[in-house]
Amino acid sequence: MSAASELHITLAGTPRAVAATTTAGQALEADGRTVIAALVNGEPRDLAWELSDGDAVEPIAIDSDEGRAILRHSTAHVLAQAVQELFPEAKLGIGPPVENGFYYDFDVAEPFTPADLKSIEKKMQQIIKQGQRFDRRVVSDDDARAELATEPYKLELIGLKGGAAEAAEGASAEVGAGELTIYDNIHSRTGELCWKDLCRGPHIPTTKAIPAFKLMRTAAAYWRGKETNPQLQRVYGTAWENKDALKEYLAFLEEAEKRDHRKLGSELDLFSIPDEIGSGLAVFHPRGGVIRRVMEDYSRKRHEESGYEFVYSPHATKSALFEKSGHLDWYADGMYPPMQLDGGQDYYLKPMNCPMHNLIFDARGRSYRELPLRMFEFGTVYRYEKSGVVHGLTRARGFTQDDAHIYCTREQMADELDSLLTFVLELLRDYGLEDFYLELSTKDPEKYVGDDASWDEATDTLRRAAEKQGLELVLDPGGAAFYGPKISVQAKDAIGRTWQMSTIQLDFNLPERFDLEYTAADGTRQRPVMIHRALFGSIERFFAVLLEHYAGAFPAWLAPVQAVGIPIADEHVPYLQEVAAKLRAEGIRVEVDASDDRMQKKIRNAQKQKVPFMLLAGDEDISKNAVSFRYRDGSQNNGVPVDEAVAEIVAAVRERRP
RNA sequence: GCCAGCGUAGCUCAAUUGGCAGAGCAAUCGCCUUGUAAGCGAUAGGUUAGGGGUUCAAGUCCCCUCGCUGGCUCCA
Numbered sequence: 001m002s003a004a005s006e007l008h009i010t011l012a013g014t015p016r017a018v019a020a021t022t023t024a025g026q027a028l029e030a031d032g033r034t035v036i037a038a039l040v041n042g043e044p045r046d047l048a049w050e051l052s053d054g055d056a057v058e059p060i061a062i063d064s065d066e067g068r069a070i071l072r073h074s075t076a077h078v079l080a081q082a083v084q085e086l087f088p089e090a091k092l093g094i095g096p097p098v099e100n101g102f103y104y105d106f107d108v109a110e111p112f113t114p115a116d117l118k119s120i121e122k123k124m125q126q127i128i129k130q131g132q133r134f135d136r137r138v139v140s141d142d143d144a145r146a147e148l149a150t151e152p153y154k155l156e157l158i159g160l161k162g163g164a165a166e167a168a169e170g171a172s173a174e175v176g177a178g179e180l181t182i183y184d185n186i187h188s189r190t191g192e193l194c195w196k197d198l199c200r201g202p203h204i205p206t207t208k209a210i211p212a213f214k215l216m217r218t219a220a221a222y223w224r225g226k227e228t229n230p231q232l233q234r235v236y237g238t239a240w241e242n243k244d245a246l247k248e249y250l251a252f253l254e255e256a257e258k259r260d261h262r263k264l265g266s267e268l269d270l271f272s273i274p275d276e277i278g279s280g281l282a283v284f285h286p287r288g289g290v291i292r293r294v295m296e297d298y299s300r301k302r303h304e305e306s307g308y309e310f311v312y313s314p315h316a317t318k319s320a321l322f323e324k325s326g327h328l329d330w331y332a333d334g335m336y337p338p339m340q341l342d343g344g345q346d347y348y349l350k351p352m353n354c355p356m357h358n359l360i361f362d363a364r365g366r367s368y369r370e371l372p373l374r375m376f377e378f379g380t381v382y383r384y385e386k387s388g389v390v391h392g393l394t395r396a397r398g399f400t401q402d403d404a405h406i407y408c409t410r411e412q413m414a415d416e417l418d419s420l421l422t423f424v425l426e427l428l429r430d431y432g433l434e435d436f437y438l439e440l441s442t443k444d445p446e447k448y449v450g451d452d453a454s455w456d457e458a459t460d461t462l463r464r465a466a467e468k469q470g471l472e473l474v475l476d477p478g479g480a481a482f483y484g485p486k487i488s489v490q491a492k493d494a495i496g497r498t499w500q501m502s503t504i505q506l507d508f509n510l511p512e513r514f515d516l517e518y519t520a521a522d523g524t525r526q527r528p529v530m531i532h533r534a535l536f537g538s539i540e541r542f543f544a545v546l547l548e549h550y551a552g553a554f555p556a557w558l559a560p561v562q563a564v565g566i567p568i569a570d571e572h573v574p575y576l577q578e579v580a581a582k583l584r585a586e587g588i589r590v591e592v593d594a595s596d597d598r599m600q601k602k603i604r605n606a607q608k609q610k611v612p613f614m615l616l617a618g619d620e621d622i623s624k625n626a627v628s629f630r631y632r633d634g635s636q637n638n639g640v641p642v643d644e645a646v647a648e649i650v651a652a653v654r655e656r657r658p
Numbered sequence: 659g660c661c662a663g664c665g666u667a668g669c670u671c672a673a674u675u676g677g678c679a680g681a682g683c684a685a686u687c688g689c690c691u692u693g694u695a696a697g698c699g700a701u702a703g704g705u706u707a708g709g710g711g712u713u714c715a716a717g718u719c720c721c722c723u724c725g726c727u728g729g730c731u732c733c734a
Contacts, residue, residue, distance in 0.1 A: 111662055112662085113662085113663095114663080217729070218661090218729085219661070219728065219729030220660065220661030220662070220730060221661085222730055222731065225731075227659080227731045231660060231661060232730095234730080266668095275707085279725075334732090383734085385732085385733075386659050386732070387725095388660070388661095388729090388730085388731085388732095389659090389732060389733070391727095394734085395732095395733070395734080396734090401734065500733090500734080501734095534734070536734085538734045541734060542734095566694085568691090568694095569691045569692055569693095570692095571691080597696090597697090598691085598692060598696085598697060600692085600693090600695065600696070601695080601696055601697085602694095603694055604695035604696055616693070616694065617693095618693055619693095620693080621693095630694055634694085638694090
């Protein structure tokens, strides 16, 4: 072989000489099933990509994150093709991969019905069976416009090519920063052109390489994510590297459904959201009330130990306060409409506590000696959430924040943020969350108050404090509120879902608006730095997250009923009541089931209520002054002396054992 | 707020597609006295979310309102 017919490439780290006609797929000896695309010089490419001398080639496996994204994006193409075959008038929006799946948006005269979804899925299966090849073709802007003349949304995307496309949610999958490409779907046997779509790729080699997919649901979505744009019909689907992975994902969804806090909330009799009260306004029942009270009590104790002072503020205020704070300028849509009292005076329910706390700060002159001043309140706020967004306890219209505002000097800010972040994470860990990452939201250059130097300093301080924690730090550029940068703590729950928990937010706006001042050591008047922070975010939401995290099986210290006595027969009830009295004396929440159900039924009931400790007693136990444990996981420990049993339960609660 | 779907007993679901609203669990009352996830029997429970319409006849078809669910936008 002469040098002219050879290519010198690097194959996943190893230099090689290969035939000059080689494509990425040939070079990798890819079967197109397990390896479905390639990284060529770091860029994702089709397996059919023609290599040039000096290229570095790496395989992309179908079961890697990148591989799944390519698979899902390709499945989205098949979806769009199926829709256009069934509904020729459907105009294409965009069809990117998303976490766990993909979607494609369509402009159709009639929204899709569940039956449509079925027939679309069937059509997709046919397309997959045909093994249509994805063929990439570079086109000029003008040619693309001509070819896609009947696709108004695609034409709009062509106009956006480059930076603007990146900014439009999902649109970067269609048009990248470089040249425009169209993918043709070619029938494997007939060679006929079946369909085409504007797309930057890459794709799997043929539709046959889609091992497992399922359409999930339809929904409406605003074109390019803007409320003022027309609504398109979105079809969501999921696709996986094999049938088992799909099955596993569907099982995960089922598990998530079982853990749904709204479902567990009524099964365990914890809370309800009665229609009579209104959307997004929950009542806590006795059992939920216990959990909530214990959560709050522990939080109070920790805040007290960490130098917070406790304040209280009313739920309603005259409009003047929110005029001063600016809320009526920029947050009025999120507030309940005003009540008119006292001859035309407007009163508002508070959507936030900060203005109230500022008034407390401002109630008298403050000295630098008082700083940092940390004001804490379980502050109940009311927000007029749009009807379509209200969701159980996680998105309510009335909720209670574990809210605090810290006033400190600029010099104190770094230390304060450090200890604050440590405090937050420790507390979250105490409640059983283990897996965190941090998100730093920085300035939106279009919308902010304060000077650049303050923003830079504050953002840097936040970043340094975050980095000290040794957790993953994700940037959220432009995500800050206009009044200051923020860090939020994202926690992963037991089945891997992430929830935004705590937020720590610097504020350059309110201290100005309220003209907050303290007297410095040199007698000058200085503006304090203000930090907003909430650890739970909202108690209701945190409650819901814990409920789902534990699937209702709260650790003993939080469980509404910590132990239940189950007699073998009625005659054993008095004995168990004595045991219960001993536990109660130690502060344990214990019940004795004296109903006329059979023992087995009582166990079943306690099990369904997820009570951590079941204490059984019959003649055998009584004769030994013992009880028999049944734990929530079904294991047992029989004939335990009563004193030991009490000690075991007390220890589990005191130590907040999981 | 927008789009779609749904709304039958406290909960989970039936009701021949327009023909007498029913079951299990839970509740109440009895009987049974039992060793690790449902003992037996009886009773009670409903203006089928609310309102209007079509029809001899509406849980079922049509319209309006309310609520919920899934998304979109927004968000603790």
